[in-house]
Amino acid sequence: MFTEFDGSSQSPPLKAAADYELTVREVEILQLVAKGLRYKTIASKLNLSDGTVRNYASSAYIKLGVHNRxxxxxxxxxxxIIH
Incomplete structure (x- = not known):
């Protein structure tokens, strides 16, 4: 038998990925950061400068409200965003 669940003891749901308004490139950078790649390696892989990768990462961190990788x-x- 199932019991009724009113959700009152549950934490509020996390915001969905889309709610953070991350760009496609920011998501791509986050996925690579999560794999443990260094900014320099990500830059080489995506044909971007190291500074550009750092800017994308910094922007994503701000949007997510986090401080580090x-x-x-x-x-x-x-x-x-990652699985």
Missing amino acids: EEASQKALDIG
Whole structure:
């Protein structure tokens, strides 16, 4: 038998990935950061400068409300950007 669940004891849901207004490139950078790649390696892989990759990462971190790559990776996992 199922019991009725009113959700009152549940935490509020996390914001969806789209709610953070991340660009496609920011998501791409976050996915690579979460794999443990260094900015220099990401830059080479995407044919971007190291500074450009850092700018994308910084922008994504601000939008996610995180301060470093570890926090960003965890948040990206939590909201479904990475699996």
